[in-house]
Amino acid sequence: MENEKLIRVSRRLSRHLRHAPERIGLTLGQGGWVEVDDLLAALARHGLELARAELDEVVTQNDKQRFAYDATGKLIRANQGHNVAVDLDLPAAQPPAVLCHGTVARFLPAILREGLRPMSREDVHLSPNAETALQVGKRRGKPIDLEVDAAAMSASGHEFRVGANGVWLTAAVPPEFLEQGEE
Numbered sequence: 001m002e003n004e005k006l007i008r009v010s011r012r013l014s015r016h017l018r019h020a021p022e023r024i025g026l027t028l029g030q031g032g033w034v035e036v037d038d039l040l041a042a043l044a045r046h047g048l049e050l051a052r053a054e055l056d057e058v059v060t061q062n063d064k065q066r067f068a069y070d071a072t073g074k075l076i077r078a079n080q081g082h083n084v085a086v087d088l089d090l091p092a093a094q095p096p097a098v099l100c101h102g103t104v105a106r107f108l109p110a111i112l113r114e115g116l117r118p119m120s121r122e123d124v125h126l127s128p129n130a131e132t133a134l135q136v137g138k139r140r141g142k143p144i145d146l147e148v149d150a151a152a153m154s155a156s157g158h159e160f161r162v163g164a165n166g167v168w169l170t171a172a173v174p175p176e177f178l179e180q181g182e183e
């Protein structure tokens with residue numbers, strides 16, 4: 001599949017598996033999963049004819065591994081990034097000592113005052129390294145890396161989960177656990 005189509009399909013999947021399933025008549029089930037057959041039928045009804053093999057290509061080739069099949073291959077979901085309420089059923093996991101968050105200067109005063117909040121998503125998204133965080137921040141301008149003292153957060157009872165693609169999730173990061181990292 002052409003790169004342009006991969007991106008176009010990935011955007012449609014993000015929209016309907018994370019944000020607006022009802023727009024194509026889908027309902028996310030437990031854990032955010034939907035039947036692959038239902039998804040393909042719903043997309044087809046809304047003008048996007050996609051073969052299962054093409055969907056496989058989008059899932060495996062996706063630059064950020066945004067989507068995953070379950071073990072049977074009959075269900076699909078977004079690995080994270082939802083802004084509809086979804087319990088991803090990910091077990092709590094012990095994070096690395098430091099996690100990173102990429103943002104931009106205009107958000108810093110609020111972040112340093114009130115910490116990281118999930119904003120329109122379900123969780124705060126954290127990256128395993130500064131390089132990835134800077135890529136995330138770059139979507140909004142000159143990126144800034146914030147380092148999260150995940151070891152201390154974890155020791156004081158904050159829970160972390162990790163998605164199938166290595167993105168770490170937590171409910172919020174209070175400002176005392178944040179420090180500005182490398183630029």
Ligand code: HQG
Pocket residue numbers: 064066081102103104107110111114115116117118119120121124125135136137140167
């Ligand atoms: C900021 C993309 C003011 C936060 C990416 C961020 C990632 C605050 C923005 C994934 C704040 C929220 C997630 C506060 C946080 N005051 N601003 N208290 N707390 N912010 O997009 O982490 O392409 O919801 O710094 O690559 O940027 O969608 O989160 O700038 O992996 O797959 O509020 O989304 O992946 O923005 O990105 P987002 P994010 P996908």
